[in-house]
Amino acid sequence: MELKKSTVTKSCIMLCLAMLGAGAHVSAQAQKGNANVIVYKNANAPVDARVKDLLKRMTLEEKAGQLSTLLGWDMYEKNGSSVGVSQTFKDVIAKRHIGSFWATLRADPWTKKTLETGLTPKMAAEATNALQRYVMENTRLGIPLLLAEECPHGHMAIGTTVFSTSIGQASTWDPALIQEMAGAIAKEARLQGAHIGYGPVLDLVREPRWSRLEETYGEDPYLIGQMGIAMVKGFQGSKINSGTNVISTLKHFTAYGSPEGGHNGGIALTGPRDLYVSYLPPFRDAVKAGALSIMASYNSIDGIPCSTNPFLLKDVLIKEWGFRGFSVSDLGGIPGVRTTHKVAATIDEAAALAINAGLDADLGGEAYGDALIKAVKDKRVTMATLDTAVAHVLRLKFIMGLFEKPYVDVAAAEKSVGTEANRQLAKRVAAESIVLMKNEGNLLPLKKTIKKLAVIGPNADNIYNQLGDYTAPQPAAKIVTVLEGIQAKVSPDTKITYVKGCAIRDTAHSTINEAVAAAKDADAVVIVLGGSSARDFETSFQSTGAAEVKASEVAVSDMESGEGYDRVSLDLMGLQSQLLQRVVAAGKPVVLVLIEGRPLNINWAAAHVPAIVNAWYPGQEGGNAVADVLFGDYNPAGRLPVSIPKSIGQLPVYYNYKSASRHDYVEMDAKPLYSFGHGLSYSSFDYSNVRTTVQETAGNLKVTVKFLLKNNSTVAGDEVAQLYLRDDFTSVVTAEQQLKKFQRVHLEAGQQKEISFELLPEDLKLLNAGMKWVVEPGAFTIMIGASSEDIRLRDKFEISKQVAVK
Template identity: 80%
Template structure:
């Protein structure tokens, strides 16, 4: 045998094992020892040493590849039950050395992945393992992939649990419950091979015409912050190597949720002080809680695109807040510096602007490929700048232990995703999110023994209208609609008659007369109206994934909300108002259930319908949750995280506006229809005995605010006690009131509890005329109550000397 033929190869080593009897254990130890001499492959070496060592070994092209995140759903092939990597994946790796993929497991009309062509949880784990195995065994340096997935209200993949959308999550006012939910989402994503969960969305919304309101936590920076902290902690846990946690990517940095005219990605009109006071605090709170990643938004602020804004990405994020994770563009955000914002003439220039401004990674990979390589070669980007961005990505891979353990267990994925436990959790979140807006003469709860109930409306029995945007395809039997929830709740002797009545938008096809006839025969009516973010496979999409709005469609879809579906009005669309008015005219008791992604105009309903509940998009168990509330098995305690206007002419109508001359209009007053924090209960609560106590010493300040809360009714229930503060005389203009603390409290009938809130300097600070954070001397008004308008207790306290705060 020609031994030279095998020299220097693994085959030669294996031959030696066979011929000379060298034990495989010894060979394995020898290989391990050799690997450990390479610093980046040595798990015992410090992470920073491993990062530096690997960077020294990488070519310019390999570095550029590491900070590109490509679309992932074309990277696998599925043939029957067999799943493996695609030729597209091999080609991309050979040419571009990509370090990350996004939405590999995503399924929806945009990706063209259905329940048939997409992946089950087990198949997903097999697919991601195949991708990682290729990286570890077939690439020069063996760098594992980072796989990012959409996770705002569940991992957007087949078989996972679908929870309430974020606006519903915020309506729970229950951070502990949301943290539990986030932990469940993270586990379902991680066991399938994902490492990053896109979320939470921390955009503060003052423009409800904007299409993505459903993805947010509303209009208040403190409530958004608390929800964001919960999501980050739930996603990331205490150990990113646990196999159950994912990195949280915060979206969208920043001021994205209040665009001019409601246009998605539009210009943000805000000054620096308002930016710091309103839009940035949720991001700062989430980063303080440990968030490892953040996404730049599409919009510009004062003429500077956020994707190339060094003030945000360097000064604020890194220097002021000490952020150590990595930043990433939104999909196509860096090319948008050229094509949308027109501040770069070429893709090379756009790539240079973004990375020099501190944007580490390119989602989509169009800018940080050849254009970035060209910019480095042309000295427009320093190698040290590129190395810094690459290091941020590599550091996360090392910290997650991916070089040692890049694989997941397909059998475990099959068992851990979409369990009865997460199904029950989805129902709990949905029930906690439901807001009882109105309950005249205590129409609710209904009796389960009601003889004849009419269930009417376009959202009463439509699974996708109930789930919101960023939702994967679902089998019909998995989703419980309101109609199904009601049927499962009432007595077997109850006759439930369902008539759709009309669609959300379509005006050409309706059966309103049939719906009226059903209502006339019923003892009560539940009418389910609202909106829809349900995409279908006929929808066309922009390159970013946002839906294309068609001015005229032959077959009109229900979709009037969700990314890309900005509105010019907030009116109920189609024939919904006509249907509601015809049903109300029957004189039967009517309960309006709203399934929607944004606050819609319900002025007529507020005046003429006795009971109204808002369920937003309540997720897969939404029908059960709504029925639990309708029939009294769950006492609602959801509270509005955003004000509901009477007219778009009032906008913006958020509760915590700055001191100014606000007055009524010719046509109507300036107040919203329902204010931030509003929500009713089947129980009654009494607030008494407000006390304040100030403890101050030098730069230390603590204010304790206490009161007694009592359930004065005969039913148990939750009350959301809310504390608002006003700085009575600041050196700059401040809010008329600002939420500072809240607590969701369960009380049995007759039970009383002492509630205490503590305020620290950061809760009372303002950004003064010199752009310094301070608590100024003076008096502060205290307002405690059940909503921003339903204030039950008033008081005040005084701060006698200035307290200097940090960023």
Template identity: 65%
Template sequence: MIKHFTLSLCLLGATATYAQKAKPVYKDSKVPTDARVKDLLGRMTVEEKVGQLSTILGWEMYQKDGQKVGISAAYKKAVDERHIGGLWATLRADPWTKKTLANGLNPAQAAEASNALQKYAVEHTRLGIPMFLAEECPHGHMAIGATVFPTSIGQSSTWDPALLQRMASAIATEVRVQGGHIGYGPVLDLAREPRWSRVEETYGEDPVLTSQMGVAMVKGLQGASLKSGVNVISTLKHFAAYGVPEGGHNGGSISTGYRELYQSFLPPVHAAVKAGILSIMTSYNSIDGVPCSSNEFLLTDLLRKQWGFQGFTVSDLGSISGILTSHHVAATPPEAAALAINAGLDDDLSGYGYDKELLAAFNQKLVSTEILDRAVGRVLRLKFEMGLFENPYVDTKKAAKQVKSPANVELARQVARESVVLLKNEKDVLPLSKSLKSIAVIGPNADNIYNQLGDYTAPQPESNIVTVLEGIKGKVAAGTKVTYVKGCAIRDTTQVDLAAAVAAARSAEVAVIVLGGSSARDFKTEYQSTGAANVTASNTQAISDMESGEGYDRATLDLLGKQQELLQAVVKTGTPVVVVLIKGRPLNLNWMAAHVPAVLDAWYPGQEGGNAIADVLFGDYNPAGRLTISIPKSVGQLPVYYNAKRPERRDYVEMDAKPLYSFGYGLSYSKFEYTDLQVNTTESNGAVQASVRFKVKNTSARDGDEVAQLYLSDDASSVVTPVKQLKKFQRLMLKAGEQKEVAFELTAEDLMLLNQKMEWVVEPGVFTVMVGGASDDIKLKTQFNVAKAIKLAVAEH
């Protein structure tokens, strides 16, 4: 008996010892993710849970001493006392963060810093939860040494989703190998207000094009598996309807009905959700009086219950506290935190929207344990799915090799080439001959590296960037004289030398003048806590070039400074002039459209912009970029997007109502012919399909790309619909004289509308199909009929 009792005690002791040594469920990679999340939540204190929802500013979390990189005292304090779960923009460098080429991190150092940050989080905390590192990457990772691609408005001008997916995959790799896990992008706001400062970050004014570009970015960033080591979580921005603020004021109130919200502003987000996006950022604005960061309809009813979103939501920087300070729909910070998390906003980008305020809200019983666990669980789930508990570190040697690889630089050039839009080419001034004896290169953006790159760009060594001047010099014959004169600045009217510009133009066979705008931040500008610039109408100091980029809203769209005077003076010389535009938003191009024979729009073309523009100027690349946002003749026309609802807009006393250049517009060095439009429809079992076929032929002697565009009109409907709406498009390469058949399939989703009962339906009746090279360049048109009504499921749409 005593023996048995002793043996039992030994067995119990051994079992207890084993239990103490056994791996916790949440650390066992063989256990299903749901069980791991549940186990970890059960072990966490309220303070630890709240901390997991704080994503704080990361660039102060490391310290650099010469070539040695480690963690800062601020980071230790944030982890030890606040139990933070994530960092944002740790590797970011720009004037706002005050990180420069000297005190910032190169890719190998970035990986080293990321590893050090992870090591402390894993080894010096009670539960060893790894850190999420989120980075900005809309047109390249916003870090020193990364590849800089064209900004989003240029990316969409390629009309080439497959190319964007390749680009996004390259960006993801550059972020991931440096230790990042989340990439902020794509921006899926529709830009129907060109005065708004962030047009450059969008894919333009159209929901269908924006949807396809957004899906391409999501697939490229996230890849097939988050455990690949080269992919990141994609964070969509901004939910919802952020790009149409009244008066163009960034973050301002928007005016839209729910039908328009569903039909125009939400489809790109829904498309990204269906593509599997795992993170969505709320926007600063309100919709119908409810801030987006505390909007339960958007964040829970629509996003999760109707669409089945499986990731986590995150605030824009400071938008939770903005519920109180901007929108004034909460009386205290804890109330603002409660409104946000109860509505379904999971993560706090800032660290001061939740944190102690969410703890206070919890203690005041404004937030339940169930709601808190819901938010924390969504964040933890993706840390498990990414494999961070098993492998939180990266290889510093890979970072040095894979960031800004030769292949990525060549890809940046390809994206830039495909993005260039040829707006005008009178008498075939372009392409230029490489054997010209003299060229004048003039203008504030001809040899300015930062003006070429757009907002959200890190500091660059000059050797990284090829300007237009350098690109031209690299194309022409050795004996060609290339004369450069800046002429003026973008905004500062004290930096003017028109006489030198005129002299250079007079002595040249052709003048290439590079004008536009700038989103280049400088170290003198003051910035808000959100990173947006503080803009004042007057300034006694030297004026920076920046007239676009977050916070730089415009009252007019005119060329600023002395640019118009410079252009007119050069044109007056009689020398043939080619204008190259580098900018982030549509500008007033009326005068140059009337007086300049050739105009190229390159948006912000990125680090290889100079080479790409030179490729187009000299005919080594045949341009096929197409506008994704209409260019107005006057701000008095706004809004001027192509797919406005009926009735069609009437002319003004001073001018017509049409834009100067409409959505989809762009020229080529080739000519294309459209023929043989045919539509065949089939209807069965609550479904409809319209098969559209037509032929496109390159009738010129030069190979080139054409962007075939299909627009649809619902001729009579129970609610008002757009005059026309893009439904399908394809960029196709055609050799000289070659003809190809283009086939598009229209389904119920392409034909549906939201009826008066707010139901998604396809109504019986006549539809008009229009195909051509732009929204206002319809080559072929025909009609087809739908006989039976179709009702679509809410969850699908």
């Protein structure tokens, strides 16, 4: 009996083992089958199929979470040399299924992240890896995060390279250089775990009182478009899943840069034709270049907030331009539909208006959380509309390869961010951006052997005043100021006396008498004035990040530009004008260097100071670049991307005004002080022998313009040759002149080169009375020169037949 029982037991064991083995085999087969069924996890499946499969598996709440981009800097915890996810992060993932964060690695006074409390590049990579690992391992569907960062002139994080701000980038008139710069910025951001770079800013600006001019490429749609294309190509590269590129988010869609009264986010006064002709082309160019994301602006156009404007977000962006990325609000832009624009009574109504208009994602996350869920449940938003927005976001996560490779290499981030090569690149960008505006009597370049030099002014030795808005904290040793650049440049025997003189805004403290004494004792003076976008920890901020301007500040910061700091005038603030006039009265040769974020009133300087150099905000290597120009180691060739007005009473003043009655005022003429495209050199150039040929055949139109450009000086240098066009008589009012082509050309002393430009229907078109793009038959005038005012060559050509342009 016992033997029989034992035999049975043994048989049962063997049977169970066999069944377990079979079960294991079946389980493996089932898993293999499930791998085929779970399409979104299959890296070899088409992206659209993966998106469709994942959408089917998501709840309403999970979909809403994918459209909310929360502020990211509280999502990590730093403990000494280690970093991990915060409880805040765990809570929002569990409760809201968040799919995106913004500014996780940002450091500045608003975020309260300093050099001590913020993250090094190595720790940044560790932090983003920790965030990704948590969502991949602790959420139902394992959808990786999209992490967006501010990247307009460098990734706004600790340890990264700080380049010239955008207005300086535009002053290079060198798209190839800007593309190289954008590639460097993208790599630094991506290696730390970012996927999206906010930028470029493509706002056409006709209002210099507006606080954000420094973030733009100026007043001309063609120049802005060329810079935008360069930035998009540099950010995104040829493969967005390369591991060193980021998605480019275009800002701010649209007509944000010319607000009524200069008020940031104010009403845009533009009609449909001007919108298509002036404000939309840079965005169109960047979209055609492949941009994968775009941000709706805060303003309204003709009574419709951009965040809820289906004409912009659907008709123009998707139907006309074929945009294949995703759109996102500016921070708090959707709640602003209710609080600022007052076209929605509740937040869920604002959410419904925005997503129904085609706005995919919500930066800030206030609107596309419970409010959007409620709008869907109340049937004000269809599930199809929600799915379309979610699909736009998910598609990019798949395209970037984040489901397969959500993590970054920490060692690569530590090694490849803030490199010497990028520092040298920052110096190149800064040098090319510098505009020599005046050089009477060839005062510049100065001699390095000068015996006594006075360096004066509030911006001569202030690192943060040199860097612009959207800049992270910096160690002082990393930034080269103008004073430091000069000290490193001149002979050891040169005596340099530095006196600050005054602050940018503060009038309570000054050392003007000491500055005048230094000037009298010097052989020459370099005075560095202008403005500042440097934020400090005493400044208070709105929820959007814009600064709160206090009219009755006691301890006055230097900040007079940067987001939120709109101006009522363009005068030099504080005691700067007094300082300049008293220093000039000392009777020594004076060079004025401007470090600024917007064009300022320099009428007095233009009349009384022999040499003026505009460096905008030149970035971390700005001091070295300025010194190279001042002492002749670099021959300047920067050109103004925006006109410099004589008075705010002229505003708006821009070169490409439409044919109309534009005449002088009682007090002054109507021309700007310095025109668009202006910039001098230590070389001189001759333009000659212009030849224009027209090829008109069925389905083809091409105008070729050739001319000779010669450096007739003894100094090698760059010239920016500019081609402007006027359609002489048209069916609708068009611009008196419009930039159509340009080329930055290097010529050795005495060298001559033939320059050739091709004009295609895209360059010759106008928007006719029927709102159709056409090239009209008739006469055209070509103007070629060194600026919009300095035209050296003219020619005419005729088009015989109308050409439709798509």
